[in-house]
Amino acid sequence: MNKKYTITISLIVAMGGFLLGFDSAVISGAVNGIRSYFEMTDWELGFSVGCVIFGAMAGNITAGPLSDKFGRKKILILTAMLFTVSALWSAFATNYISFVIARIIGGVGIGGAILIAPIYIAEIAPPKLRGSLVSLNQLNIVLGISVAYFSNYFLKDIEGESWRWMLGVEAIPAIIYFLSLFLVPRSPRWLIQKLGNVNIAEKTLIKIGGEEFAEKTIGEIQRGIDKKEAKGTYADFFSKRMRIIVIIAFGLAFFQQITGINAIFYYAPTIFEQAGGSTDASFLQAIVVGLTNLIFTFVAIYLIDKLGRKPLLIIGTSAMAVALSMATLAFNNATYNFNEKTIEKISNPEIKTALAELNGVSLSSQNELFESVQPLLNESQFIEFKQNEIKNFISINATLVLIAILLYVAAFAISLGPVMWTMLSEIFPGNVKGIAISVVGFFNSLVSYTVTQFFPWELTNLGPTVTFAIYAGMAILSLLFVLKYVIETKGKTLEEVEELLIRQ
Structure with missing residues (x-):
């Protein structure tokens, strides 16, 4: 078996994950800059950050069928082009609408890359390596997140509008990805299933695993074709015999996002500022979050084909519930103190003057804080206080907040992060895989958008205590779902997984 060749092409394809991760996290450093430049409200900020997911939804719903028709490789090349255009356009945007359009274009690239890269890798990988190789996509996602946090930290002090540099630098890896994709072969399974081209597929399979592997794989693919319709439909996807597959897929897609992971990645510096950190410290803590994510994704890759998918999900969702409960407790026990030192930190002189009469007051909750401050400020001042001065x-x-966030990210990185995409690439029958991945990916993006859009509003109006309590409750529900519904796919061929699930 030619592991080196298989790993190389998997790494190239998984660069789409790197761009996805970079694009997702780089906005965290630009939040304050774009809020100020475009004069955004909480809702406008949430939309400008979250609108990328609208693009992802479009990518989700179209990438699967298009990749079935034109091939996995061509769609991945298209995503690389979209990432490049988005990075440059958003960096040069001069008005809010233009900026949002640029973000949505990048989102279409995200929606395509996050679905098609795992499908491609799963289709070329030998069963014993499939979990690890598909997880390379998740590894590259978290590597992209980490690099984005480092990039933001080193670019934040550039004179002028540093946020433009933060967003524009993504064009460099996007161009490298575009060029590298021309080196990878077309998916052997796609060549046989859609074009009936056994000869080219066989050459690629021989390179991957030798003649015996190629012969066995081609036989399994052809037997699979003989057992099902040439092309699946949406009706096939939602048919009764697919019931357990649909439950597993939609359940994992829902809980991966509703537990708040993108709120952490998109707003990491903001969260740490809410905990009283300085701007420099919050950017450095975001780097630590990215590195934790990266390290524990390596752990997931090592364990996913040894320990299995379901055990990792059980361990990870349990730890996520604990971590989010810790964060809830930390913010719940916070106090808010007014004294000469803290009042002096207020940047707006009118707000500083208005709040001077609270000197010496100590409050035990955010609700008490808002009740005390609101009567002293006008509406716009109160909004500015909640956004910028509360820290x-x-x-x-x-x-405790930092430990909780790091534990949460580590737990996500060994469970819902990589395992969901691995299982989605494994559980769907080949004739409906493109449609199924698109529908489930669209749903996953919709949940992600909801979390991202509401997070700034939640922090401002509900406070971090209630926000993290909601996520903790969702993590507990995700554990219960895994225990009841998720099955183990470790070590099975794609055809064996299909037979196992369709029988149920």
Whole structure:
């Protein structure tokens, strides 16, 4: 078996994951800059950050069918072009609408890459390596997130509009991805299933695993074709015999996002500022979050084909529930103190003057804080206080917040992060895989958008305590779902997984 060749082409394809991760996290450093430049409200900020997911939905719903028709490779090349255009356009945007359009274009690339890269890798990987190789896509996602946090940290002090540099630098890896994709072969399974081209598929399979592997794989693909319709439909996807597959797929897609992972990645510096950190410290803590994500994704890749998919999901969702509960506790126990030192930190002189009469007051919750501050400020001042000044008054166990966030990210990185995409690439029958992946990916993006859009509003109006409590509750529900519905696919061929699930 030619592991080197298989790993090389898997790594090239998984660069789409790197761009996805970079695009997702780089906006976290630009949040304050774009809010100020485009004069955004909380809702406008949430939309400008989350609108990328609208593009992802379009990518989700079209990438699968298009990849079935034109091939996995061509659609991946198209996503690389979209990433490049989005990076340059968003960096040069001069108005809010133009900026949002650029973000949506990048989202279409995300929607395509996040679905088609795992499908391609799963279709070329030998069963014993499939979990690890598909997880390379998730590894590259978290590597992209980490690199984005580092990039933001080193670009944040550029004079002028540093956010433009943060967003524009993504064009460099996007162009490299575009050029590298011309080196990978077309998917052997796609060649046989859609074009009936056994000869070219056989050459690629021989390169991957030798003649015996090629012969066995071609036989399995052809037997699979003989057992099902030439092309699946949406009716096939939602048919009764697919019931357990649909439940597993939609359940994992829902819980992967509703537990708040993109809120953490998109707004990491903002969260740490809410815990009283300085701008420099919050950017550095975001880097630590990215590195934690990266390290534990390596752990997932090592364990996914040894320990199995379901055990990792059980361990990870349990730890996520614990971590989010810790964050809830830390923010719940926070106090807000007004004294000469904290009042002096207020940047707006009118707000500083208005709040001077609270000197010496200590409050035990965010609700009490808002009740005390609101009568002293006009509406716009109160909004500015909640967005920018509240961090000056909080007294909190910041170490506990950091530990909770790091534990949460580590737990996600060994479970719902890589395992969901691995299982989605495994559980669907070949004739409906493109349609199924698109529909489920669209749903996953819809949940992600909801979380991202509401997060700034939740922090401002509900406070971090209630926000993290909601995520903790969802993590507990995700554990219960895994225990009841998820099956183990470790070590099985794609055809064996199909037979196992369709029988149920």
